[in-house]
Amino acid sequence: MYRAPVNKIIRSSIVDGPGNRTAVFFQSCNFNCRYCHNPETIHMCVHCGRCTESCPAGALRMAEGKVVWDKEKCVSCDTCIKVCPNDASPKITYMSAAQIWEEIEDDLPFIRGITVSGGECTLQRDTVVELFRLAKQNGLTTLLDSNGSYDFQNDLELLEVSDGVMLDVKADCEERHRWLTGQSISTVLFNLDYLAKMNKLEEVRTVCIPGALENEKTISKVAEILSPYLKEKDIRYKLIKYRHFGVREKYQDFRQPDEEYMEHLKELALEKGFRNIVII
Ligand code: SF4
Ligand code: SF4
Structure with a gap:
């Protein structure tokens, strides 16, 4: 039986989607973001x-x-x-979907749903599908927190058991996305449109760093792609302030945005048609 590498399970979280949720964090990611604040989850x-x-x-x-x-x-x-010189953690537990579910089951009366995160949760696709099936059978909602690199279009089975995806859009163009994450932006932008069309876009997330990233251009790009949906769908756009906490020392020279800068980005998102904008 396959066991997925689990970095941690937070039994009660109010920051990983709506309501009180259990959040499962899988180990390993296919991106290597310069601003990652949990770099120990990147590699095995x-x-x-x-x-x-x-x-x-x-x-x-x-x-x-x-x-x-x-x-x-x-x-x-x-x-x-x-x-650790390898952006890894020795504190990993290998668990099947049934074992993860066993950890969650006791909290059923207190939680509204499950969120899977990482690392990149879609790297553990089979475990997520099985876990989400169990969650659905027990009346829980199911969310994926993803870097957007997964080919959702060709996995209707996963989408069927998922209520939505909290999708990171980290940059506005291929060049900056590669510089920041080491990977292409093309699937991310395709997914942005596809998930909105399928009613599976729970929210969009962008980490904002003045100077290092063209945050205005990212917001404009997201708005451009979502423009056919924004009138009818209340798509939440979460603008996340970059913070130094947890970031690797070699990338600590990024500037933290102030309130004024974040408000300016919020204004821009409003102008572009978003109605539900959250700054965190
Ligand atoms: S053994 Fe420890 S230091 Fe070495 S890669 Fe694993 S977690 Fe890192
Ligand atoms: S006690 Fe040991 S295993 Fe636990 S976090 Fe500290 S160094 Fe790591």
Whole structure:
């Protein structure tokens, strides 16, 4: 039975979609964003063993060439993550969809839905489909928090069990998207249109960094693509302030936007036809 790498499960979250939700964070991502504030979720551990020596709680050891994490001993100091040269984490639990569901089941009376995130959740597509089926059978809503690189158009099975996608649009053009993430923007922009057409676009998200990214152009690009839908659909646009917290040291020179700048971006989004704009 396949077990997906799970970085963490937050049993109760109010920031990963509407209402109180359980959020499942899978390990590994196919993007490598300069501004990533959870860089330890990008790569899979290569079992180099470096972090085992630095753990103050003796929660890490090598066994048969692999790092083994003892959850009970761990004091969550994150020293291992800081010393890892590979943007990985040794604190990964491999879980089947049924095992993830077991963790969630007890909280059923208190949550409205499940959100899967990452890393990039669509890399664990089969696990997500199975998990979402269980969620739907139990009356929960299901959301994907995605970097938009997945070919949703050719996976109606996944879309059927998903209520919506919270889609990142990180830049306005191929060049800046590649510079920021290391990957192409073409599938992301295709998905923006496709998911809106299919009524599966829960929200659009853009992290805003004055100077480093052309945020005005990104908002205009998103508005241009969504313009056929904006009159009828109340599509939420979340404008996220870049913050230094968690970002790798080599990328710490980005500037944090102030309130005035974010309000200016909100005004622009309003002008372009969005009615539901959230600044966080
Ligand atoms: S977070 Fe990492 S370094 Fe800290 S106790 Fe847990 S395993 Fe050890
Ligand atoms: S988490 Fe990083 S430092 Fe620890 S064994 Fe894996 S690759 Fe090495």
